[in-house]
Amino acid sequence: MTAVDTGPPPLAPVEPRRRAASSKGRFLVVCVLLAAAVALVLYKGLLSSLNYFDTVDQALDHRAQIGTTSIRLEGVVVPGTVRSTGSGALFSISGDDGRAVSVTFVGSPPELFKPDIPVVVVGSFTTATSDDFDSNQILVKHSASYIAQYPSRVRAPNGSTR
């Protein structure tokens, strides 16, 4: 008497190599696309440098090296220096130690542009030795402080208004 095999029949594989190759290919495609996207973002970020701007103090300290190359310059708009021109505005920006740069701006300033706020101006010094700056873009760099426009509406925990 012969023994009867009652276990489940063996399963035949269904194109295992093709499937594996397809899966591996898609995995590689995702890896390559991801690496390319990361490289592009890093390139864009590093191209414009990790330090987005030079402060007025930094720029004036390295004035000779900068020459007339295009830079982003950060400083506070000096009150009383803003004048409108037909094509833009004239104003000065200053650094922490009080040194200032005169800016000739061509274009439309951002809505929030006004004296006594930090701004970043994009452009270059007019000559290799001048402290006058030509700009065609102003970026307003708002501070981290948020102060109510109508302070009387804000009540402190002790009941006083500030």
Add this chain to the structure above:
Amino acid sequence: MTRRHLDRALGPIALVLVALTVWLGLWVTPPDETQGNFVRLLYLHPALAWVALYLAFGLAALSSALYLWPRTRSQRWDLLAASTVEVGVVFLTLTLATGMLWGRPVWGVWWTWDARLTSTALLELLFVGYLAMRRVPADPHVRARRCAVLALLAGLDVPIVHYSVQWWNGLHQTDSVLVGGFHFAIHGSMLWTLLLSFIAMTVVFVWMVRRRYEIAVTESALADAALEDAVLERRKEGVR
């Protein structure tokens, strides 16, 4: 209150908190001295970023690490990581979108490649890549391992995003909350509304992740059942 009741109440609680934030943010809080009414994005943008960066991707990195650690390895950690990344990508996309909406009138540009924005865009790409990786057909354990490694690598960008405004000169503002200890650079009702928005978005996140995780567990169980059915069918075919 049982866990089931709490689970059911989570959605309505999130809705009420969001509605309260909208009411305070749009009608009760004053305009800002410099930014005027643009400041109202303060009650949305930072809360979205908080959820995306620290909750979603933090949780994704933690659950991925727990998956990779042999003693704690479980498919549930992989499913939790996938769910949090999916929800986190939604929050991070909204963070970038609201940041652009805020940047245009305040800075004067929609987008610029400063360190904070660049590192955040990088994070978005890495986690979108994570989602793409999950769609690549593979053995569930192989896929889980690949994704866990990618989540941990992407998570390395989170501290870079956080400290970018301190490490480098950038256009993006520095911290307004917990500046140098327990100090806030925001006036009264604006601060409370901001803190409420953080709580509201956190509850929304918890609700979304819970729902997404339940779906992921169900999908996984269905896939297992479908595989078992397919094996049984094949065996029947073999018997015939």
